[in-house]
Amino acid sequence: MDTEHERCAMRIIAENTSGVLRDIATVIAGHGANILMINQEIFDSGPYAGMGELYLEYEHGPEDREHLVRDLEAIKSVRDVKSFQPFGDIFGSRVIIIGGGAQVAQVALGAVNEADRHNIRGERISVDTIPLVGERTLALAVDAVSRLPRASILVLAGSIMGGEISNAVDRVREAGIPVIALKMAGTVPEHADLVVTDPIQAGVFAVMQVSSKAVFDIKRVRGREF
Amino acid sequence: MDTEHERCAMRIIAENTSGVLRDIATVIAGHGANILMINQEIFDSGPYAGMGELYLEYEHGPEDREHLVRDLEAIKSVRDVKSFQPFGDIFGSRVIIIGGGAQVAQVALGAVNEADRHNIRGERISVDTIPLVGERTLALAVDAVSRLPRASILVLAGSIMGGEISNAVDRVREAGIPVIALKMAGTVPEHADLVVTDPIQAGVFAVMQVSSKAVFDIKRVRGREF
Numbered sequence: 001m002d003t004e005h006e007r008c009a010m011r012i013i014a015e016n017t018s019g020v021l022r023d024i025a026t027v028i029a030g031h032g033a034n035i036l037m038i039n040q041e042i043f044d045s046g047p048y049a050g051m052g053e054l055y056l057e058y059e060h061g062p063e064d065r066e067h068l069v070r071d072l073e074a075i076k077s078v079r080d081v082k083s084f085q086p087f088g089d090i091f092g093s094r095v096i097i098i099g100g101g102a103q104v105a106q107v108a109l110g111a112v113n114e115a116d117r118h119n120i121r122g123e124r125i126s127v128d129t130i131p132l133v134g135e136r137t138l139a140l141a142v143d144a145v146s147r148l149p150r151a152s153i154l155v156l157a158g159s160i161m162g163g164e165i166s167n168a169v170d171r172v173r174e175a176g177i178p179v180i181a182l183k184m185a186g187t188v189p190e191h192a193d194l195v196v197t198d199p200i201q202a203g204v205f206a207v208m209q210v211s212s213k214a215v216f217d218i219k220r221v222r223g224r225e226f
Numbered sequence: 227m228d229t230e231h232e233r234c235a236m237r238i239i240a241e242n243t244s245g246v247l248r249d250i251a252t253v254i255a256g257h258g259a260n261i262l263m264i265n266q267e268i269f270d271s272g273p274y275a276g277m278g279e280l281y282l283e284y285e286h287g288p289e290d291r292e293h294l295v296r297d298l299e300a301i302k303s304v305r306d307v308k309s310f311q312p313f314g315d316i317f318g319s320r321v322i323i324i325g326g327g328a329q330v331a332q333v334a335l336g337a338v339n340e341a342d343r344h345n346i347r348g349e350r351i352s353v354d355t356i357p358l359v360g361e362r363t364l365a366l367a368v369d370a371v372s373r374l375p376r377a378s379i380l381v382l383a384g385s386i387m388g389g390e391i392s393n394a395v396d397r398v399r400e401a402g403i404p405v406i407a408l409k410m411a412g413t414v415p416e417h418a419d420l421v422v423t424d425p426i427q428a429g430v431f432a433v434m435q436v437s438s439k440a441v442f443d444i445k446r447v448r449g450r451e452f
């Protein structure tokens with residue numbers, strides 16, 4: 001990210017028409033700002049029922065942000081524009097834990113407790129999990145991690161994983177996201193950056209890796225087993 | 227969501243110029259499709275270094291999707307377009323757990339184990355957590371839950387929460403997201419839909435509520451304490 005550009009967030013309430021995003025993107029591009037994230041939902045109740053809610057994160061230079069907001073408010077289909085803090089300031093880097101329920105819960109136990117110690121000192125590390133079963137289902141979830149916003153490390157927690165899941169692990173690592181695997185049957189441990197026997201320690205290592213304050217660097221222990 | 231419209235996902239690799247989203251949104255709007263989510267990142271290494279990666283989810287009618295992909299590929303700054311399954315098919319409804327580390331970990335233990343039982347039967351319930359400290363920090367995180375994609379229920383896990391956090395709980399509930407609180411000091415339990423003493427049971431209740439297969443309905447126990 002350009003250091004002169006700050007990440008900003010806003011919520012826009014607008015009529016639910018298919019051209020509204022084009023109009024908003026046109027105004028934002030006209031201000032030289034770069035949209036990084038949009039999420040759109042339709043209100044199904046309340047005063048805005050049937051209207052669209054767009055949550056946007058964008059990079060903006062030090063120019064007049066109030067002017068951008070006014071130009072957005074001037075779009076005919078736009079009803080309300082409100083600024084927020086971006087998700088990254090609130091939920092921070094994400095540790096993703098995927099695998100069998102029993103082990104995912106134990107890795108989460110280690111990761112949440114370690115994240116607590118970091119977040120007390122001002123970090124914002126979140127720990128996101130999904131228990132799943134089946135090679136195809138797991139491989140799809142692993143592959144999707146590289147597309148998840150703010151995903152910073154993946155822990156695979158199970159007793160046997162291989163085949164398509166190992167190929168997905170390779171792709172996640174190529175996308176720049178390190179992978180920790182529990183010691184388990186199957187080929188996944190051979191494809192991971194680090195193999196850990198104790199699930200609680202695996203969770204702690206994962207948080208130490210994404211922390212901006214800890215001294216742990218997974219590159220220095222790559223290929224090792226604990 | 228319109229039942230005639232299917233939720234689709236694609237990844238577009240394009241030059242990192244501020245007008246590229248406008249061009250893509252124009253093509254998509256021209257096909258009558260409705261963009262629901264976009265996430266944009268810049269590759270910092272690899273063959274696409276410096277280029278933008280746009281992940282999009284959109285609703286599209288039963289018309290020719292291949293035609294849409296071809297029209298997107300024809301945009302000058304676009305290098306690659308690839309279709310994926312949307313996140314909702316992979317990670318499903320999200321249970322969000324916020325609070326103190328010790329309690330967040332125990333609620334996650336209950337939620338992950340219960341989600342495992344549901345996901346084995348074909349659901350895709352994920353359990354996302356963040357341990358935090360401080361009234362203002364917690365209130366910001368609680369408020370942001372209503373803007374998180376696929377967030378379906380919130381569990382507040384702590385020993386004392388009130389003030390600004392209670393106001394944020396009201397806003398999350400107004401946005402249609404039910405809130406479970408552990409039994410604790412402070413006013414948050416008075417503002418929650420349900421108060422639960424055992425953190426593991428709180429996690430189980432949360433998953434039962436978001437499940438499409440369980441018979442639990444938080445509306446039928448609203449205001450009760452377990």
